[in-house]
Amino acid sequence: MKQSGNEAHPTISDVARHAGVSRATTSRALSNYGVVNSETRTKVLRSAEELGYVPNVLARSMRAGSTQTLGLIIAEVGLSVFDLAMRSVIESASLQGYQVLVTNTNEDLIAERASIRVMLEKQVDGLIVVPSAVVDLEFLSRSDLKGKPVVLLDRSLVTLGIPSVTADNNRGARDAIEHMHSLGHTKIGLIVVTANLEGETGERPRGLISTIHDRVEGYHAEMAESGLPVNPDWVRYCGDAGESALTAVRAILDSPEPPTALLASNGNMSLAVLRVAKERGLVIGRDLSLVGFDDAPWATVLTPSLTVVDLPIEEMAKAAVDNLIAQIADPSAEQASVTLPTRLLVRHSVDDLTAHPGAVIRTHAAPATPLRTQKRALTSP
């Protein structure tokens, strides 16, 4: 039997009874719609207050069709760039009255499919997805999504016509190469991490996600345009940021004609390079130059501080939310994909070879000469 009065979870009926009006009027008063006499309104509001009424948004959502909830499906929570993205998505969404349901897929397609399903079942109003792979994504297609709005974040999927918000990773990689080249580096290596790989290899794996693909392409394109031949020994791909990454870095450094500079495909790869450098006593910015992707708070406390290609990940996340909410507001309005520029933060991890042309290349030893200082503009802390 339905009780009134001191219910644990008073419903709108309880409030109505307490205020002595109908449920409809109560609803109107509480949800600010239609017309209600201001006296009755206050009476209702007071009753709600007194009873400690908390609306059941589920019930409301069932009628309205909207849950004011966004689904965020992230391929790799823990990667600092996605932690930032998550924060920014939550913040932007919250500012516009949306809550965020978050899941992590660990770069796993099955988990991604499951997440999407659960979110659809939960009736989220839209989905922001950092996709785990470029293949087998038919379940991200319009039909399977039942017309639910989606935006891809950080990674695009060319085949499906889904709007995405990405960074200009190709340009970012090119900027990095250009920078190193301008400081006299001609032998420049590339170290890449990609989840769709076991161990490590020199061969470019198939099915790289767009972000990585674009960085690799940018590297090769800029090297080619600069007239710098790429020695295959300089480029290595690894499946995780742990041991295989270290192996890959060591392999590059141990090649017959090692590069003088390295481009690292993300923050974890930069750390891998720094680890190997440390284990070998190599001084970054002197024995080995380095540019990484993704800025981080620790990049500036290193000595020398780390030059990075920074993604505007917060803006990207915000753009994704805005795009998604626009789609929710007007499902017919086709949304365009957006590519935001990266920014090269020039610090001190690239040695200026033009200042001392005849220098010796080192991949193991570590003599005790002081670090040369950089001559460079556009410097950030």
Next chain:
Amino acid sequence: MKQSGNEAHPTISDVARHAGVSRATTSRALSNYGVVNSETRTKVLRSAEELGYVPNVLARSMRAGSTQTLGLIIAEVGLSVFDLAMRSVIESASLQGYQVLVTNTNEDLIAERASIRVMLEKQVDGLIVVPSAVVDLEFLSRSDLKGKPVVLLDRSLVTLGIPSVTADNNRGARDAIEHMHSLGHTKIGLIVVTANLEGETGERPRGLISTIHDRVEGYHAEMAESGLPVNPDWVRYCGDAGESALTAVRAILDSPEPPTALLASNGNMSLAVLRVAKERGLVIGRDLSLVGFDDAPWATVLTPSLTVVDLPIEEMAKAAVDNLIAQIADPSAEQASVTLPTRLLVRHSVDDLTAHPGAVIRTHAAPATPLRTQKRALTSP
């Protein structure tokens, strides 16, 4: 008018009609309860498949009362320790069939209250809260929560009897001091960040969250027990990890009788110390020793690598989820609070003063002698 057949969002009625059975039977077949003839079951399942039926969990939740959703309210998304916690909560929850609704309060009590309200409205089954403050938390009390299960994470609130999962921060701080003391340090400073403060000060602010409070207490307790007097100049509190943190560190180093070692209250404070050290050309582990709270991937690539008090934050998060789900399963079973031990990861950022008693204290200069090596057991990478 209700349409059948090629609906965009087929409901259980559509499936029922398609299968030629009643909604009740359809529901039984789809949700695996009651008894259904296995033939009819397969018929129903096939119909559901064909129509692309996706259950509306909202409707189910309305009847069942459970949403299989947990609310996670974090005080400061972006602090790496909470990013880890978030990841771990999402993972543990997901493993047990729960989704997670995440909000960020930015250490703001109003935002926390709003978040709690929204989550209650959304009918989450339980709440994991990293509370923003120790005061004005009556809205986290049992009555206001309408009996909804809650677990506090990382920070406890002594006044309210809410179960919490915290680390033994007091012991952690004591371990750090003990370690520094064992290596001959007697003048040890403390640098603390706390959101409830503008600028920076030497006075201990009121209303420190339990985590910070315990670290400060541990510091003082261990200093006292070790017979080490604490010079007030050595302890400073700042309101953020930016400029005020740098100011605080500088103030400590510029005091008449500066400490030889510093304990930093979290990862950001470690970074602040490293920044000031860098700006002054001080070599950590020689000119200034440092122990921080919270481990991080970059702690080991620094030279010297950073000794830290590491929190078992993933286990804490997992414990919080388990505790919460236990409460959900049996609301009457009172849940106990848990305190997990911290772990001192001894690396190389604390100079061994016992190896060279007469050394000069430096707070500005930076001569070019090589870093002394550490004599120490229990070393981690």
Next chain:
DNA sequence: CTGAAAGCGCTAACAT
């Protein structure tokens, strides 16, 4: 084993 019918809490036509 299956169906009819009621109802979770709320809102929105449609009356009055």
Next chain:
DNA sequence: ATGTTAGCGCTTTCAG
């Protein structure tokens, strides 16, 4: 300006 009523999609007695 307010009340009556129907129904969102689902589950679950209660009958048959």
